[in-house]
Structures are given as C-alpha cells and as structure tokens.
Amino acid sequence: MSRAAGRERPDLPLPLPRAPERPESLARMLDEDHPLVNRELSLVDLLDRVLAKGVVITGDLTVSIADVDLVRISLRALVSSVNENVPSPWEHGHPLSGWIRE
Amino acid sequence: MSVDEGALARYVYAVARPFDPAPLAGLTGVGGHPVEAVAHRGLLAVVSPVPLREFDEAALKAKLEDLGWLERVARAHHAVVDAVMPLAAAVPLRLATVYRGEERVRAALDEDRAVFERALDRLSGRLEFGVKIYADPGSRGEPEPAPAAPAGAEPGESPGRAYLRRRREQRRRRDDSWQVAAALVERVDAALREWADAMARHRPQDAALSKAPGENVLNAAYLVAEDDAEGFLRTAARLRDEAPEGTRVEVSGPWAPYSFAGLDRAGEPA
Numbered sequence: 001m002s003r004a005a006g007r008e009r010p011d012l013p014l015p016l017p018r019a020p021e022r023p024e025s026l027a028r029m030l031d032e033d034h035p036l037v038n039r040e041l042s043l044v045d046l047l048d049r050v051l052a053k054g055v056v057i058t059g060d061l062t063v064s065i066a067d068v069d070l071v072r073i074s075l076r077a078l079v080s081s082v083n084e085n086v087p088s089p090w091e092h093g094h095p096l097s098g099w100i101r102e
Numbered sequence: 103m104s105v106d107e108g109a110l111a112r113y114v115y116a117v118a119r120p121f122d123p124a125p126l127a128g129l130t131g132v133g134g135h136p137v138e139a140v141a142h143r144g145l146l147a148v149v150s151p152v153p154l155r156e157f158d159e160a161a162l163k164a165k166l167e168d169l170g171w172l173e174r175v176a177r178a179h180h181a182v183v184d185a186v187m188p189l190a191a192a193v194p195l196r197l198a199t200v201y202r203g204e205e206r207v208r209a210a211l212d213e214d215r216a217v218f219e220r221a222l223d224r225l226s227g228r229l230e231f232g233v234k235i236y237a238d239p240g241s242r243g244e245p246e247p248a249p250a251a252p253a254g255a256e257p258g259e260s261p262g263r264a265y266l267r268r269r270r271e272q273r274r275r276r277d278d279s280w281q282v283a284a285a286l287v288e289r290v291d292a293a294l295r296e297w298a299d300a301m302a303r304h305r306p307q308d309a310a311l312s313k314a315p316g317e318n319v320l321n322a323a324y325l326v327a328e329d330d331a332e333g334f335l336r337t338a339a340r341l342r343d344e345a346p347e348g349t350r351v352e353v354s355g356p357w358a359p360y361s362f363a364g365l366d367r368a369g370e371p372a
Binding site: 041043 | 180
C-alpha cells in the first residue's frame, strides 16, 4: 500500500532534498474543494498552530510578550471560567494519561 | 534607529523563497492592513506595515486576553500564510512577530538566515494535516441513564444499590471507550506515519474551548510530502470511517506546516 513500508519512522523531520519548483498538486489541494479535506478551521486548531508553533524569531516587540505560556495562561483562564462548576468526569485520573502530554 | 510612537512597524507572517509579489497586492492582513513583500538577499519576508502602538508590549498584553481580538489576528495571519503557500516555499512565523521597520526585518533575515534556509529546505513541498481522535463514552449503545434517576432499580434492589450499580456501569463504559480509543490512537498513528515524514503532538483540546463532543485523546499533526497527500488522506478517511463505536477521528488540512516550522532551532548553534 505504501511507498514507505518498512522505512524507519523518524520522530523528527528529515532534511530531504526536494525539487525547488512547486508541483501543480499543491495549488490544487489548497485551492479546490478536495473531497477528503476538511478546511473548516476551528479557532482552537488555529491557535494550536499560530501561537505554539511556527518559526520563532526574535522580533523587536515580541520577545517579552509572545511567550507561549502567557497565551496559554489566558486561554486556560477562559477554560477554567467555563469549567468552574463542572466537576472532572473522571475521579481516578485520566485513563489515557500516558497519551496526553502536558 | 529612532522611531516615534506613530511609526509603522512590520508584522511578519512568513519567510519564503523569492517570488513575484504581485498576488499579494489584493490581500488584507492583520488589522485590515495591506500585505507587502520585503525581499532581501535570497529570502522574502511577507509583512504588513502596522502602527507600532497596535502591537507594542502594552497593547499585546491587554489584547491577548481578548479572545475576539486573538481570533481576528489569528485568522488574518493564517489567511496570509495560506495565500503565500501556493506561491513559493514558505515557513510560517508565530503570531505577532513584529519589527520596528523594514530595515529591522532585513536585519532579522540576515541574523536568522541559517534557520530559515534549513526550514525552507525541510518544509518545501510539504503539507500539514491535523488528526484528532476522540473518546466519546456517551455515544456507545444506549444513552447513559442519569445516576440520580429513581427509576431503573431491578426487582428487589434498593434505590441506593441501583444508584451504585448504574455508577459502576457508567464507569465501565467510559473505561471501555478509553481503552478502545487508546488502541485506535496506536493504529491510526502507525498507519499515517507510513505516509508522513514527521508527526507532532499538540496538547489535547479542552472540550469547553473546542465545543467538540467527547474527550480529545490525540491531537496530532503530520507532515506529508505533496506526492503522498492523496494516499495520506485516503488512509485517514478509511480510518475515520472505520473508527469503532464510541470513538471519532477528525482530519483537518492541508495546513501550512506550522507544527514543523520551529523544530530545527535545537540543531542551531546557539
């Protein structure tokens, strides 16, 4: 099924050389309604990416404020205000805690 | 360089290989500001001139607490990044990377040239897809009876015992759901890595923020070469359609490779 069967699975991206020109397929996938693609981007999905990820370089104005934790804290504050009166649904720890990275 | 309060700073969305910036002319970026290209020695920064006071430290501290503001900026940032992706190899920057003027942008491109070159090499021709898995105990079989409901006692069973029994059954159903979901996480990840160059985990999403039913047990991103995107999506769609009762698989994308853009800083000599 896969071109990659048996290939060692890297945990980090590999610097594979690619042809510099852009194949048609990217524009097609980005521009057209692909039947398998969900382009409805939830705000939470978006914030996962634009706040916590992306290349971090030293902006003149962002060093002290673009600290991810600050944003996380403000989001957490929102979450906890929503959750205040809702008790945790599991009493003995999350059964999948091994999968959940804090 | 001296900058007064009313001066224009530069908000940077992405850094790309040089391309013809004509298509940027019609774009609107953060705060409704126009989008421009700053080309500099083999790299091109996609920027918006923004009033300094909109993005200085005080403004950002206040506004980051404002989810409405955050959403507008995040969506504008993403829209520009999305528009650049088909035009050239590009790496997205984190939200709100702002410089005091165009000269500082050029200086930053020089300072971090090695980081950008490596990221562009690594991410060129690649897309990101999001995959989330949910455990949803409430969706399995019959709806859960409310534990406080007086009905549901079996013949000869006291209301107290009936309550405890129902609580045990609820917990068992939840544990079953989570076990099924944990096995699904392994199966999905193994199958999708066959098509992917890399996988990154995001923190599981809180249902209060995402409004998604069930418990988010996997929130992953996969970096996929364009040529493999079709195969990746086919596999993801099959896994989604075959997800066991009580679990749910959601696929999103293609995204610009946000989740993989920042990873190679570790390899950089500090």
